[in-house]
Amino acid sequence: MTMDISRDTQLCMSLSGRPGNFGTRFHNHLYQALGLDYVYKAFTTTDLPAAIGGVRALGVRGCAVSMPFKEACIPLLDELKPSAARLQSVNTIVNEGGRLIAHNTDYVAVAALLQTHGVDPTGRFVLRGSGGMGRAVLAALVDHGLQGCVVARNAQAGPAVAALHGLPWQDALGDAHQAEGAWLVNVTPLGMAGAQADEQAFPDGWIARAAGVFDVVALPAETPLLRAARRLGKPVIGGDEVIVLQAVEQFVLYTGVRPSAAQIAAAAAHARAL
Template sequence: MPITASKETLLCMSLAGRPGNFGVRFHNHLYAQLGLNFYYKAFSPTDLPAAIAGMRSLGIRGCGVSMPFKEACIALVDEMAACAAAIESINTIVNTEGHLKAYNTDYIAVAQLVDTHAIERTRFALRGSGGMAKAVAFALRDAGFTDGLIVARNEAAGRALARSAGFQWQAQLGAERPRLLVNVTPLGMIGAQADELAFDKAAIEAADTVFDVVASPARTPFIAHADACGKRLMTGDQVAAIQALEQFILYTGVTPTDEQYQAAATFARGEARPDL
């Protein structure tokens, strides 16, 4: 049942360069289903340190962190959970009486998806080198992938990620034809790059499995072409839903039933525009 806002209402928020509606709809739908006196709002901060200081001083309970703030927030929190500290990237902050602890539920979501889809531990190429790319690369490494290629035009960031995760780096995919392709860039996302393929058609057609972390739209040009070729698919809206559930549990201490979770995810996808 819907909750009437009051002075006891606990606020949660998200910070993103390009805020979306997925988290807003997902969290608020679950609050209503479970009768929790919480409210969730998305923001695009112009002053990140001030936004995090505001979270602390105003008692905002939880904060989702999206591109491009996943690494910049690290210096602003008090404690890092192991999953965030290991990869030096955060996407979730929990405020407990002014103490800010950071987590990475993206890592958890990717690990769950890889396990659920029973992906063969084969050679992969991952395009991207930012905070979300870190979560994906480390989740793959920890799932048993040993033969990986980080494809990133930013040589410093690409080499650093490859080195820390134990993979290789190249600026371009070139003639490589890995059996698993992973996109962790804005290519294909709603906006200026919406029509761009994350990998060329020849590479997609040679792969067995494709994974696009872009959640809006879930059916990017990369996913659409792979689907037409009969490839196994993992999509960004799946990642968004799993990581949002983990955030919800951290913020509220409540674990929804699978039916409640699925209902919230379905509702959120009806107008989903989450960022990476």
């Protein structure tokens, strides 16, 4: 079945430095399956204030926000819900009659995955990266009960993100013994499709000592880091799981409808079949 687009169709969109097809295919598949008069399109921009102004002025219902706009968009919005205010990072904007309301569904997704994968709440982690996604992941790790450190080369963002939770920061990976019994968490673009696709966020020597590996990179689903972790027999959590769960929460915010588990699985399979 195809759906007609009319003047009444609600537009949802995404803003990303590297637009992909997953969100577009995932959301549009669910709109069609549920008979909702919505359409979704991915965009990038070199003029963020103008893009956010367009969301407001044109009545765009919802806007997903990805790197590098998750923090930069905050001054342009009208209200931050607790999830976004606490993290000072936005991944979802909902347009409520011209008022742009910010949320963060990344946190919800990561918190759920730590539970379903049975991550030991008394354990440790080493998190590499300090961007907007890093803030959400770090908060979920700490709220789950884990303790750890932040490794980030950015000498301003790294200490600031770590300080939010009273954690230590270092600008580079140190001795591999630091990984002993810890979850290794990558929130950098290392391994992402593009120029850094072949880069492994943690070396084999670290992975061999780790309790598990969590890579938030969603595309490709199998990054060099996850391949190495599987080869070394470590449990893994992948960004392909995060992207589905956070997208579901966005879908609910935009439409007020929560799809069934079967509908979500079908939409995810459709989105991955690129």
